[in-house]
Amino acid sequence: MLSFDDKFSGEGLTYDDVLLLPSYSEVLPREVDTSTRFSRDIKLNIPIVTAAMDTVT
Structure with a gap:
């Protein structure tokens, strides 16, 4: 059986970690x-999942 750390130790990103820029793409929507x-x-x-905090929605 997997431990808690094995199940939930994946990478987490915040808004500061991601920058989206408009650009040309070969991928169709x-x-x-x-x-x-x-x-x-x-x-x-x-x-998209809302934060489980009372100060963030």
């Missing part, structure tokens, strides 16, 4: 898949 698994039973089509 209809070919993009931004879905991810939030849990075994929950699939998110847009991978």
